[in-house]
Amino acid sequence: MIVLGAGPAGSAAAVTAARAGLRVALVDRAMFPRDKLCGGGITGRAQGFLAQVFGPLPDGLMRPVGFMRLSHNGQDLGTLTCDPPFGTTMRHRFDAALRDIALAAGADDHAGRRAARVEPATGRVTLSCGTVLQAPVLIGADGVHSATARALWGRAHDPARVAFALEVEAPPRPGPDVLDIDLGAADWGYGWAFPKDGSLTLGVGGLAPRNPDLAARLAAYLAAHGAPEGLRVKGHHLPFGEAKTTPGEGRVLLAGDAAGLVDPITGEGIGWAVHSGQLAALAAVRALAADAPGAALGHYTTALAPALEELRRARLLRAIIYARPLRAGFARMLARHPVVQARYLDLMQGRRDYADIRLGSVFRALRRSLAAGLDRARPPG
Ligand SMILES: Cc1cc2nc3c(=O)[nH]c(=O)nc-3n(C[C@H](O)[C@H](O)[C@H](O)COP(=O)(O)OP(=O)(O)OC[C@H]3O[C@@H](n4cnc5c(N)ncnc54)[C@H](O)[C@@H]3O)c2cc1C
Known part of the structure; x- marks a missing residue:
């Protein structure tokens, strides 16, 4: 099996398939550790999926945060106690740790090689180094701009439905750890300040077409939090409520952001990435055991249906509350x-x-x- 992308979705797929005895090629264009723009908030749901798929994670990978402060345009709405605590993490460490677990389970390491050409019909992938891989099932876990989804459908996401977010890393602030969420900081989105080890991640994000002024919104949010000037601003898309109803085609299964699996209200994607990566791999294992690779997508679509229904309901609720x-x-x-x-x-x-x-x-x-x-x-x- 080939897994394209070694983020949370790809590593979840790779570790699941490798532990089930499949030969797995885990491909990523980056060398690890690599960064991924992200608030790095790990919800209770995500922690459950992570434990189920990867088992115990290295100590200190997540920082427990016990409080969440909600506000609207700076006006305090209340501080909630998170029990169990939220986790926060720096993605360069987090993703590298998950990938290490997948490699330790037996996945073959193809880091630092971009999938330059993906051929869904044959399951053949040509890497940027010239190596050609071929497998009966291909899992595309290559993120929001997925080359795999583009190979299938010409584009990875609908520009009218995708979100865009801007983030900075600021010096940590004194006092107890609190996750800050400002529901007015962006339209159809929000602003966040998440404490991490050695850093405070501040960001704003929302549906791209509704936030043409996102840079100004970030500047206002940073000023409200007293962030120093001159911090490096980075931006990235996230598929904010455009989960694919059929997560793939033929022998190709999409997982994580490549399948649009981000909560359209909260922006949570890590937990869904891990969950979908696991389900995609289990579907492939089952189909290959029956010598019927073409059945993998059907198995996967059925297994993913409850998650897709959750995200569909979230989209309906979003249309009301946002x-x-x-x-x-x-x-x-x-x-x-x-x-x-x-x-x-x-x-x-x-x-x-x-x-x-x-x-x-x-x-x-x-x-x-x-x-x-x-x-x-x-x-x-
Ligand atoms: C600003 C921002 C803040 C966010 N905050 C949170 C948060 O606090 N909590 C949360 O749960 N979610 C958050 N998300 C969403 C979360 O980051 C994603 O949902 C999650 O990373 C999806 O994981 P993935 O494995 O599907 O994709 P990714 O993590 O994007 O991994 C995809 C991998 O594919 C590789 N790749 C891409 N193209 C190719 C190619 N052609 N060949 C080979 N490799 C390739 C990439 O190098 C990458 O390693 C946030 C997103 C953004 C943008």
Whole structure:
């Protein structure tokens, strides 16, 4: 099997397939450790998937953060206790550690080689060094600009649905660790300040077409956090609510960002990347054991269906809580009602499913909140 991309999705696929006894080529254009622009927030859901797929991770890879402060355009909405804590991590260390586990499980290392040509029909991949690999099943875990998805469909994502985010690494701030989330810092998105070992990652991101002024928004967010001037700004896309309904074609399975598996409200992608990488590999193992590689995509699509449904529901909810007129109502309800705060945190941590949220009652509660002001707002049932 060939796995293109050795981020969380690719390493999850590779370790799963290698442990099941498949010969796996794990290809990445980068040498590791390599950086990946990311808030590096690891939710409870992601921690569960990571433990399931990789087993125990090296000590100190994640920094536990026990508090989350919510705000809206700088106005405090409340500070929540995260129990269990969120994790934060620097992706260069994190991704290298996951890839090491995949290599230790027996995956063949093809780092520093770009997939220059992907041929979905034959399962042949030509690497930038000239090596040609071929396998009955190919897992494309090559990120938001996936060369594999482009080889299948001409483009990796829909520009109208993709998000863009800008980030800086700032010096760490004193005091207890708190994850900051400002729901007004970007349109259909938010701003974040995540404490890490030796750094504070600050960023803003949201649906690209709705945020043509993202650089100005980042500047305002940095100023509000007292970040020093002159920090290096980096930007990256994320597939923010455009999960592919069929995650691949023929012998090609897509996982992680390549399949559009990012939560359209929270921007969480690491947990879904690990989960989908594992499911794609298990589907391939099953199909190859039956000598029916063509069946892998069907197995994978079926296994991924609950995750796709979660992300679909999240997109519907996003259309309610991020819509301009209702957003202020959402912020007020968060400020006013501990139960709404607790549910928001549960969704972010993966302790509650979007399927449990009744969209109609959220919509009605937000309208009430807007119409009646804070005092008469009621939380959704
Ligand atoms: C600014 C920002 C902040 C974010 N914050 C968070 C967060 O706090 N928490 C969270 O859960 N998610 C966050 N995300 C989303 C998260 O980063 C992604 O969802 C996650 O990295 C997806 O993992 P992946 O393995 O699918 O892809 P990636 O991590 O992008 O890995 C893809 C790999 O493929 C390789 N590759 C690409 N093209 C080729 C090629 N042609 N040949 C060979 N190799 C190739 C790349 O080098 C890379 O190593 C954030 C995203 C952004 C942009």
